[in-house]
Amino acid sequence: AEVAYTAFVVGDGGQVYQVGEPGYVQWGAGTVANANSPVQIELGHTNDPETFKKDYAVYIELARDMAAQYGIPTSLDAGGAGTPGIKSHLWVTQHIWGDHTDPYGYLA
Numbered sequence: 632a633e634v635a636y637t638a639f640v641v642g643d644g645g646q647v648y649q650v651g652e653p654g655y656v657q658w659g660a661g662t663v664a665n666a667n668s669p670v671q672i673e674l675g676h677t678n679d680p681e682t683f684k685k686d687y688a689v690y691i692e693l694a695r696d697m698a699a700q701y702g703i704p705t706s707l708d709a710g711g712a713g714t715p716g717i718k719s720h721l722w723v724t725q726h727i728w729g730d731h732t733d734p735y736g737y738l739a
Contacts, residue, residue, distance in 0.1 A: 635659035635673060639693060642675020645685035647693060653700070663712075664723045670697040674734060687738075 636658040640648045651657050651671075659671040674690045677683050694717055698705050706716040712726045720731035 635671075637671035637673050638697075639670070640673045640675060641686050641690040641693060642677065642682075643686075644682045645689040647689060653697060660718075660720060660723045661728050663727050664718070668718070669701045669703075672697070674737075676737065 636651055638649065638651045638653045638657055640650055642648070653670045655669075656665050657668070657671045658665055659673065660668065665671075672690060672694055675686060677686065695705055697703075698717055704716045708719055708722040709716045719735070720729070720733045721735055723729055724731050
């Protein structure tokens with residue numbers, strides 16, 4: 632089983648759980664991505680549409696807040712390796728390493 636150590640997990644109807652300390656290396660996206668991302672956020676899974684709406688709104692707000700705090704552009708999945716911005720696991724797979732394709736399947 633894979634284990635992630637991220638700064639935050641969002642779930643349970645928009646609750647934010649702080650797991651790690653922003654600004655320190657986290658372990659949710661692979662060695663190169665981990666070393667270059669001050670904040671990693673996991674979005675919890677739910678089958679309830681209302682819970683999802685709350686979770687997703689808070690997830691986006693938290694990502695924007697953390698990007699502002701760390702001077703990261705809010706562009707999503709833009710550019711190649713070395714391009715600052717908010718990145719998905721799929722982007723990491725396509726540009727750095729790995730086989731994860733989330734969150735797009737879940738978000739669909």
